[in-house]
Amino acid sequence: MSEEIKHYTAHWHTSPFPMMVGFGTGLFLPWAFMLQFNYEQPTAALVCLVIGAALGIAGGLGWAGETIGVIDDEGWSPSAMFMFIGTEIMTIGAILAGYWVMRLGAPVWPPADTPTIDASIPLIATIILVVSSITIGLARKREMEGDSSGFVKMVLLSIVIWGVFMVMVISDWNHLASEGFTIGVNAYATALYGLTGIHMAHIVIGLLVMLTCLPSALKGRMSFSYTRAMTMYVHFVNSLGLWVLLQVYYW
Amino acid sequence: MGVIMGHEPNGKPGWPKTVKEWLFTLDHKVIGVWYLIGSIASFAVAGLAAMLMRIELGSIGPDITGDGNVYNLWLTMHGAVMILGFQIPALLGFVANYAVPIMIGAKDMAFPRVNAMSVWLLWSGILLALANLVIPDHFNGMWTGYPPYSTSDAAGNTALYSLVVIVLGMSSVFGAVNLACTVAFMRCKGMGWFQMPMTAWCVFTANIIQLIFVPVLAASVLLLSLDRYLGFGFYNPETGGDVLLYQNLFWFYSHPAVYVILLPFMGIIFEIFSASAKNMVFSYKATVFAVLAFIPAGGDVWVHHAFVAGLPDWLRVLQSFTTLLISLPFGLLMLSLVGTLYKGAIRYSGPMIWALGAWVMLIFGGLTGIPNALSSIDYGISDSYVVMSHFHYVMAVAGTMATFGAVFYWFPKLTGRICNEFLTKLSGITFFIGMNVVMAPLYFAGIEGMPRRYMDYQQFADNPTIVNAQYWSTIGAYITFLAVLLMLVAWIHGMLKGKKSSQNPWGSQSLEWTSAALIAGQGNFPSPVEVVEDWHPYNYIDNPKPTYITVASNS
Amino acid sequence: MKIKSLSYKALGALLALPLIPTLAYAFQMEIATKNNYEGLTPQAHWNEMWSEVMWDITIIGAIYFAIALFFLFRYRRTEHNQVGKSPKLSAQAIIGWVVLPCMLFLGDDLFLFVKAFDLHNQMREVPAHAQTIKVTASMWNWNYDYGNGVDTDNELRVPVGKPVVFRMTSDDVIHSHYLNGYHVTEDVMPGRVTWEWIMPVKVGESVITCREYCGANHSRMYGKLIVMKQANYDAWMVSALADAKAESGHRIASTTVGKAIKNIAASKINKGQEG
Ligand code: HEA
Ligand code: HEA
Ligand code: CUA
Ligand SMILES: [Cu+2]
Numbered sequence A: 001m002s003e004e005i006k007h008y009t010a011h012w013h014t015s016p017f018p019m020m021v022g023f024g025t026g027l028f029l030p031w032a033f034m035l036q037f038n039y040e041q042p043t044a045a046l047v048c049l050v051i052g053a054a055l056g057i058a059g060g061l062g063w064a065g066e067t068i069g070v071i072d073d074e075g076w077s078p079s080a081m082f083m084f085i086g087t088e089i090m091t092i093g094a095i096l097a098g099y100w101v102m103r104l105g106a107p108v109w110p111p112a113d114t115p116t117i118d119a120s121i122p123l124i125a126t127i128i129l130v131v132s133s134i135t136i137g138l139a140r141k142r143e144m145e146g147d148s149s150g151f152v153k154m155v156l157l158s159i160v161i162w163g164v165f166m167v168m169v170i171s172d173w174n175h176l177a178s179e180g181f182t183i184g185v186n187a188y189a190t191a192l193y194g195l196t197g198i199h200m201a202h203i204v205i206g207l208l209v210m211l212t213c214l215p216s217a218l219k220g221r222m223s224f225s226y227t228r229a230m231t232m233y234v235h236f237v238n239s240l241g242l243w244v245l246l247q248v249y250y251w
Numbered sequence B: 001m002g003v004i005m006g007h008e009p010n011g012k013p014g015w016p017k018t019v020k021e022w023l024f025t026l027d028h029k030v031i032g033v034w035y036l037i038g039s040i041a042s043f044a045v046a047g048l049a050a051m052l053m054r055i056e057l058g059s060i061g062p063d064i065t066g067d068g069n070v071y072n073l074w075l076t077m078h079g080a081v082m083i084l085g086f087q088i089p090a091l092l093g094f095v096a097n098y099a100v101p102i103m104i105g106a107k108d109m110a111f112p113r114v115n116a117m118s119v120w121l122l123w124s125g126i127l128l129a130l131a132n133l134v135i136p137d138h139f140n141g142m143w144t145g146y147p148p149y150s151t152s153d154a155a156g157n158t159a160l161y162s163l164v165v166i167v168l169g170m171s172s173v174f175g176a177v178n179l180a181c182t183v184a185f186m187r188c189k190g191m192g193w194f195q196m197p198m199t200a201w202c203v204f205t206a207n208i209i210q211l212i213f214v215p216v217l218a219a220s221v222l223l224l225s226l227d228r229y230l231g232f233g234f235y236n237p238e239t240g241g242d243v244l245l246y247q248n249l250f251w252f253y254s255h256p257a258v259y260v261i262l263l264p265f266m267g268i269i270f271e272i273f274s275a276s277a278k279n280m281v282f283s284y285k286a287t288v289f290a291v292l293a294f295i296p297a298g299g300d301v302w303v304h305h306a307f308v309a310g311l312p313d314w315l316r317v318l319q320s321f322t323t324l325l326i327s328l329p330f331g332l333l334m335l336s337l338v339g340t341l342y343k344g345a346i347r348y349s350g351p352m353i354w355a356l357g358a359w360v361m362l363i364f365g366g367l368t369g370i371p372n373a374l375s376s377i378d379y380g381i382s383d384s385y386v387v388m389s390h391f392h393y394v395m396a397v398a399g400t401m402a403t404f405g406a407v408f409y410w411f412p413k414l415t416g417r418i419c420n421e422f423l424t425k426l427s428g429i430t431f432f433i434g435m436n437v438v439m440a441p442l443y444f445a446g447i448e449g450m451p452r453r454y455m456d457y458q459q460f461a462d463n464p465t466i467v468n469a470q471y472w473s474t475i476g477a478y479i480t481f482l483a484v485l486l487m488l489v490a491w492i493h494g495m496l497k498g499k500k501s502s503q504n505p506w507g508s509q510s511l512e513w514t515s516a517a518l519i520a521g522q523g524n525f526p527s528p529v530e531v532v533e534d535w536h537p538y539n540y541i542d543n544p545k546p547t548y549i550t551v552a553s554n555s
Numbered sequence C: 001m002k003i004k005s006l007s008y009k010a011l012g013a014l015l016a017l018p019l020i021p022t023l024a025y026a027f028q029m030e031i032a033t034k035n036n037y038e039g040l041t042p043q044a045h046w047n048e049m050w051s052e053v054m055w056d057i058t059i060i061g062a063i064y065f066a067i068a069l070f071f072l073f074r075y076r077r078t079e080h081n082q083v084g085k086s087p088k089l090s091a092q093a094i095i096g097w098v099v100l101p102c103m104l105f106l107g108d109d110l111f112l113f114v115k116a117f118d119l120h121n122q123m124r125e126v127p128a129h130a131q132t133i134k135v136t137a138s139m140w141n142w143n144y145d146y147g148n149g150v151d152t153d154n155e156l157r158v159p160v161g162k163p164v165v166f167r168m169t170s171d172d173v174i175h176s177h178y179l180n181g182y183h184v185t186e187d188v189m190p191g192r193v194t195w196e197w198i199m200p201v202k203v204g205e206s207v208i209t210c211r212e213y214c215g216a217n218h219s220r221m222y223g224k225l226i227v228m229k230q231a232n233y234d235a236w237m238v239s240a241l242a243d244a245k246a247e248s249g250h251r252i253a254s255t256t257v258g259k260a261i262k263n264i265a266a267s268k269i270n271k272g273q274e275g
Helices: A018-038 A042-067 A077-105 A120-145 A150-178 A185-219 A224-249 B017-021 B026-058 B067-102 B112-133 B158-185 B196-228 B244-276 B284-299 B311-327 B326-340 B351-374 B375-381 B385-415 B421-447 B464-497 C004-016 C019-028 C042-074 C091-123 C230-246
Strands: C131-138 C139-147 C151-152 C155-159 C163-169 C175-179 C184-186 C193-199 C204-210 C222-228
Touching: A018 A042, A018 B112, A018 B158, A018 B196, A042 A120, A042 A185, A042 B026, A042 B351, A042 C230, A077 B158, A077 B196, A077 B244, A150 A185, A150 A224, A185 A224, A185 C151, B017 B284, B026 B067, B026 B112, B026 B385, B026 B464, B067 B112, B067 B158, B067 B196, B067 B244, B158 B196, B158 C042, B158 C131, B196 B244, B196 B284, B196 C175, B244 B284, B244 B326, B244 B351, B244 B385, B284 B326, B284 C091, B311 B326, B311 B375, B311 C091, B326 B351, B326 C042, B326 C155, B326 C204, B351 B375, B351 B421, B351 C042, B375 C042, B375 C091, B385 B421, B385 B464, B421 B464, C042 C091, C042 C193, C131 C155, C131 C175, C151 C155, C151 C163, C163 C175, C163 C204, C175 C193, C184 C193, C222 C230
Parallel strands: C131 C163, C155 C222
Antiparallel strands: C131 C139, C139 C151, C163 C193, C175 C184, C175 C204, C204 C222
């Protein structure tokens, strides 16, 4: 309530956090990538990565801290998230289109030099992943009941589940790579690592989003509309995981 | 109408005074100004790159550089920065952030913090792009960045290109979500969808296009970097990839992107026309639907940029036809523009001159799109100066004149002062003449076969049309340079010494002019605005006045 | 009210008149088939079509500007407090102003499209007796392979009066083979074979240039098309064949100027593969 913009006040509201997130992710992370891959300067890249990640995370936490449960939000976040997910679907769709072009244009699939790929670990990982849809739903229920510690517990549980998923997928990647099935081997490798990798990037972003709402929740401050949007994103990432599983391993 | 807020620009605080208030701002007006500064700076840099190119091309042989890589760096910077750093931020940043919320009677954007983040993402993108001028291993793969060139070492720093596009794409997506929510939820009390100004409609539609298509662009350039640096093979034919996939994904966004640019500046032309002619926008509702029609119509024509790229013939023919169909909504908008003048009371104010120039060039540029759209004609002119001339007419002349027209039009709101009318008109006319001298000869050079992206043209040395066209075009570029300088003088003069503006200098009916000329703080209106059902931003005859809901002051 | 909307309708009906002949023409036009072009070469056909399109858009532009200029002049503001008095349109009038112009625009689109489609068919159907020349592009060179052991760099010789089809691929990045005067451009890329064809009817030289950005020397990637009398061509071919024999085994590799591209292994692309 404290910050609701009055119609016409000569006072200017400020917040450093959006700028931190903007420059952190927009300027430092790109430099980290360029220094690492284009200029092969790992130390400088690491410095940029640390600065960028620190700015981004600190900015996100600060941002959440001064908005969640502090500002009376008008409940538009879910609509915004809905649109955002729409754009995500277009991004993934474009990459899938690339996959389909490769796959349908290939004479044999999977290409000849592909080892047999064991789909059971991804399957189990994805099943575990999908459980987080339930826990995050419960988190929302707790929040609506006003139970902030229950909310925190459920969100933490979802974070742990996602963590387990990440560990399983990464170990599966390692396993595949140790069999010589690395990124550039053939079109199937491109598709497999590309799609699971992009899903993984979403997992990371989702984790950060879930983390940002914890500090305020610990102080008993929650935002119904923020949580709703967050839940939508979690459900989206989970269904994306399922979709990637079906596309890559079971088609 | 009476002065509602009593905040005439009489020395009272208009803009933030402290650095902190400027940098950490959450107010859409200040953010809009940040967008404006970023885009004008981009225009200056990219325009200076164009000057260098024009000087180089003025005659055969190396004039100021003999090194193809240097020319290609200028050209890459020119194309990418003009489109991604100047046009889109000026229209979807400045106009969308500064003007639209006030026009619909909102107190701010829906998500002020997201808005601030978007503008800093934009600045990050611009800073990254400008770094290209100074870093070793600069990217020179053009704004289109086609693989396999762009995934080879010859192209330089591919990561820079991908990341600039991705960062600017993120900025655009967040901005678009924000603006869509603002327009959907924050219109003032009583304002129905069909009572929105054309600018709001056009910006809204352009943002919907952004939401749908930007992600595809981001994905396409992301795959470039994955291919080049991490060994993926999406575009590599040797491992089962396809070089044409990129072109399809890229143009799937970048064709709609031209309507992202077109629609907002069309909205500005409507705004200025209607205010100058004090006339209703002709068949307003139908016009709105024509604007919306650009979403589907723009989405299925991308192949016209790849007519000669080896795609199947049936696809070329099909999309040649769908491309032609764009003349329907486009034609309706043009009809509505001229209809807006019908029985009007036209005053030739400064911004009106800019808008007129934009409008004339819009028709020129639009019609020169038609030969390109015919696949068989395009076989002869693809990637030639004909195409180059076409898109400069729509984008660089029409788009730029409308964008700067918008700056002149909203100048009183930005600064509380009006630019000198003579300087405004003079710079507008000079710009118009200058750009025509640049682009008209090049059209004929293109018909003679002059290809794009050439730093030299010794193979055409015995073709006087091409040689003369290049010469005159360079002269035109000097005239344009002068015009831009004049315009900057007009702005600076207006800012410091301009006549104090009244609240509604152009006599518009739109809501932004019911607020003080220079809004002196956050929130835009003294209290929430309300309009009645009969109110319309373009009704000059019997418009009911907007009212202000009085709320108990609790500040 | 009634009369007004009626008058709009009547006006609209008049506007629809030009549509009838346009559409009729568009649909009745005979779609020409492959060999039915007595003497009309693709380039002449293209020139014809080009001037038609130019006339078409010039006329549209001129009509539009005539109206616009009239309005701009006629409706100047003369008194200070004057406001515009455009009539309030009835629903029918609005529909009329949408549907009828759309019909007109559509008519013109169809007209242009059908004619351009006809040209497209001619430009995209290779005559059966065309001679095949393989083109391999590389940074920054055009290599022409005549299929009998003879190949040339940046110099293409063809006999007059015989259609030639180019089967094209690239060793490195995308290039685009443009033959000035013949109005054909087609991109050339690794991993695919693209094609275009021409009908040379005049002896002489013309420029061949690259039309897709391909790096530092993109503008220097040009060659010559030399159209020769059949006899001269035959003579040239005989001597070229002899040269080729002499250098047998030493097939002149495409000269690659400047920095080579390292992560595109040119050799792996099946150079001669057709279709
Ligand atoms: C704001 C930017 C903008 C706009 C609005 C347009 C509008 C159009 N453009 Fe353009 N275009 C570009 C920017 C733009 N373009 C750019 C940047 C490129 C090059 C990119 C690159 O390669 O770098 C390009 C390239 C380009 C090509 C690719 C050429 C090639 O590379 O070979 C084609 C081909 O079809 C094309 C067609 C069109 C058409 C049909 C329209 C139509 O929308 C125009 C429709 C308008 C009218 C027709 C006039 C008004 C209508 C009437 C008065 C009604 C009556 C008219 C008729 C019935 C004909 N454009
Ligand atoms: C909105 C987009 C936009 C705009 C406004 C312009 C504006 C101009 N463009 Fe450009 N142009 C493109 C978009 C645009 N262009 C694109 C997309 C391409 C294709 C790129 C590609 O092939 O990949 C292109 C390509 C292009 C070429 C083709 C080069 C080639 O193919 O080899 C040329 C050549 O003449 C050219 C010229 C110009 C000129 C003279 C201007 C003039 O209007 C510029 C006028 C501006 C100035 C003269 C600057 C004045 C600045 C000042 C006065 C600053 C004062 C100083 C300080 C404040 C420090 N442009
Ligand atoms: Cu080869 Cu350009
Ligand atoms: Cu296009």
